[in-house]
Amino acid sequence: MVMSTTATITIDLILDRHNTRDVLRAILDAILFHRLFGTVKPKTREVLGVTMPGVSDSEMEKLIEEKVDAFWREIEKGRSKHGQIVVTFSEKRPKKSWFQVYDEDVPWEQWIINAEMRQPRDHDRQDFDTALSNTLTKAIQTMLSHTSSDRGRTAVPLITKAAGISPFPVRIAVRIGDVEVG
Known part of the structure; x- marks a missing residue:
């Protein structure tokens, strides 16, 4: 049995x-843009x-919207x-049990977006937005460097x-505290 290690990339946001x-929409869209391997219609989004980059696909856009809304409601x-x-x-890999063979999902990459909510004072707004803009730029650089690196390329099974927009199952989970929501 081959043991796989899941590549984990973390993005911290305030x-x-x-x-x-x-x-959150922009970050999720950008991750999907870099990791969906089907025929992707690109789009862009301006944030701060x-x-x-993003993916113009109604199914992915709906998934992103649902997860961002779930995050927002709980916050x-x-x-x-x-x-x-x-x-x-x-x-999907075949797995054998006593009486059957079935497919199991084996993760090969995880993107963890840690988000902390703060409310800046009015006179700190510009500094706050500038810091967040820099964080977004750094997040894009992280995505690019990971997905183009040897480790990022070899992580892909x-x-x-080649059916659909992604040949691999994609799951987006939202956790507030230690509870999964949405």
């Missing part, structure tokens, strides 16, 4: 109520002066100011089926 949704309830969105790419 957000406020004003820009949370736009930033940073041009972010709005005020139970926690910290949350996490985890994007997991996996491959052999593509055996």
Whole structure:
């Protein structure tokens, strides 16, 4: 049996109520842009002066919207100011049990977005937005350097089926505190 190691990439964000949704949509869109291997129609999104790549696909856009909304609803309830969105790419591998053979999802890469909510004072707004803009630029650089690196390229399993926008299962999980939501 071959043991696989899951590549893990972490992006830390400090957000406020004003820009949370736009930033999270843009980050998720950019991750999917770099990791969907089917025929992708590209798009761009401007967030705080940073041009972010994305995927023009109604199914992926709906998934992103659902997960960002789930994150936002739970943060709005005020139970926690910290949350996490985890994007997991996996491959289907046959697994044998006593009486059957079935496919199991085996993760090959995870993107962990740690988000902390803060509310800057009015006189700190420009500095806050500038810092977040720099974080977005750094996140794009992280995506590019990882996906083009040897480690990032070898993490991708052999593509055996080219159906749809992704030959691999994609899962996006939202956690607020230690509870998965949405």
